[in-house]
Amino acid sequence: MFLGVCIVLSLFAVQLLRLQALDASAMAKQALAGRLTTTTVPATRGDILDRNGAVLATSLERYDVTVDQRAVPKYFQYVRDAEGRKQKQVLGLDGAVRDLAPLLKMSDSDLRAKLDGDRGFVYVKKGISPQAWRAVKAVQVPGIYAERTSTRFYPGNGLGSSVVGFMGTDPRSGTDLVPRAGIEQSWNAKLNGRAGSVTYERDPKFRQIAGGEVERKPAVDGAAVQLTIDRDLQWRAEKLLAAKVKETKALSGVVVVMRKDGTILALANAPGFNPNDTRKAKAENMYNRALSEVYEPGSTGKVMTAAAALEEGAVTPSTPFTVDSTVRRAGKTFHDSHSHPTEHLTFAGVLATSSNVGTILAGEKLSPGTMYRYLTGFGIGQPSGLKFPGESRGILADVKDWSGSQRYTVLFGQGLSVNAVQAAGVYQTIANDGVRVAPQVVAGTRDQSGRFTKAPAPKQVRVVSPDTARTLRTMLEGVVSAEGTAPEAKIEGYRVAGKTGTAQRVDPECSCYQGYTGSFIGIAPADDPELVVAVTLQRPTNGYYGGVVAAPVFHDVMTYALQKLQIPPTGTASPKVSITTGDR
Secondary structure (H helix, E strand, O other): OHHHHHHHHHHHHHHHHHHHHHHHHHHHHHHHHEEEEEEOOOOOOOOOHHHOOEEEEEEEEEEEEEOOOOOOOHEEEEEEOOOOOOEEEHHHEEEEEEOOOOHHHOOHHHHHHHOOOOOOOEEEEEOHHHHHHHHHHOOOOOOEEEEEEEEEEEOOOOHHHHHHHOEEEEEOOOOOEOOOOHHHHHHHHHHHHOEEEEEEEEEEOOOOOOOOHHHHHHHHOOOOOEEEEEEEHHHHHHHHHHHHHHHOOOOEEEEEEEEEOEEEEEEEOOOOOOOOOOHHHHHHHHOOOOHOOOEEEEEHHHHHHHHHHHHHHOOOOEEEEEEEEEEOOOOOOEEEEOOOOOOOHHHHHHHHOHHHHHHHOOOOOOOOHHHHHHHHOOOOOOOOOOOOOOOOEEEEEOOHOOOOOHHHHHHOOOOOOOOOOHHHHHHHHHHOOEEEEEOOOOOEEEEOOOOEEEOOOOOEOOOOOHHHHHHHHHHHHHHHOOOOOOOOHHHOOOOOEEEEEEEEEOOOOEEEEEEEEEEEEEEOOOOOOEEEEEEEEEOOOOOHHHHHHHHHHHHHHHHHHHHHHOOOOOOOOOOOOEOOOOOO
């Protein structure tokens, strides 16, 4: 027995020697690992700003309230008895529910379900304000804690929402917010920042051990993304567009305001939505139609045919054409928008009166391959470069796949599809003396120290010569003349060049033509271009011609933009554009 006891004690001694001497470091690390816990320190999401620094999206400090249910029954308060002596009164779960429910704006039954139990960690309520958390903390209910977080807030309550985007619930977690559209999604990597952490020692009751080991990794807040959008111009465009959509009973509408260098100053959609309350928003209104919705441009696309014909020397503005109201090609009869007697028009007159027949007569002087080269040069059927979520590149079949009739329909803007930004880009090219510049909506980013990093320079492609662009702008001034299709686009004191479009609309639900797309795209000042404004209305029913439904919106938006940006008139008079061959 004595020998057995000695052996056991020897084993204990050897084990003690191993633990305290040989393996002491490893055992200490293992024990420390059991006491360490790590909490995440979220990074603050960066702001989204307009071109002048006005806030379009920001993050507000919020707190997620948690509870250790095991500690709640210990809730007490000191009260004074009849003799004024201070006594401890245990209030427990009932008292905690009574005192916290009004502060958390929860019903007693819902709060009780969160606080009652034996779990060490439960979320009570997420996203309360700092003021509300201070009030909750002051009650001093044991086991009530909070995690600092943030929520996204959009000061404009829908201003620029189609560009800025919104934050939505992550379907995987059901609680976390993730970017769902717009700049919030496409620039998430810059906006999101990098989360930090705090690692500390805790006791068995999950309390931090005073003087214990603490390791902190600070969070790196996200960068601010500064847009090229002008908040005031965006607001004005949205209001004018929404009013016209309502007046014409249109399905939807889009306005694009672009500088001649490709920077986008406004990108308005109607109907829109409020990203602060997406529960009330319709799904079809929560994307950017200006980039994701494609349509046949109709007569606004004739500018590309005109540019190609002028550049190739096939026509001049004064080239005469005998134009009937119909023409037959490839076994199909093509019509002008209305029946008319035979007209004797110049090529400038063909463009001013928006004749389909006259455009076919001019455009067929070019081979299909040549026309295809110019269409792709103007960016049709190609990504814009904005890398926006849900953006469409439009539809342009390869020239070898064109049917006999498509060879003619593309000349007057059918048989191909564009989005509104691509359509505006065609006129940006003409305004910029023939050089197409990829559109830009982000000016750059700004870090927490205020250092600004400019966005990469956009790609540039020469499509036509400066002479062709200038000639075409002069011809387009005839469109807003009394003889043209859009006199309502005329702006007092400024020279305006532009083009109307009234195209049959393809309804995706039936894959058939149903209703019309009315549009107008213009440039001002025409002789010294600064701005391009494109207006598109889908399926208007109270009027549908582009010169009637879209040109007035162009007039109001362009007038405001010229004044807002302090662009003066050039003071020159528009040259007379010969519409018919009898003009002098």
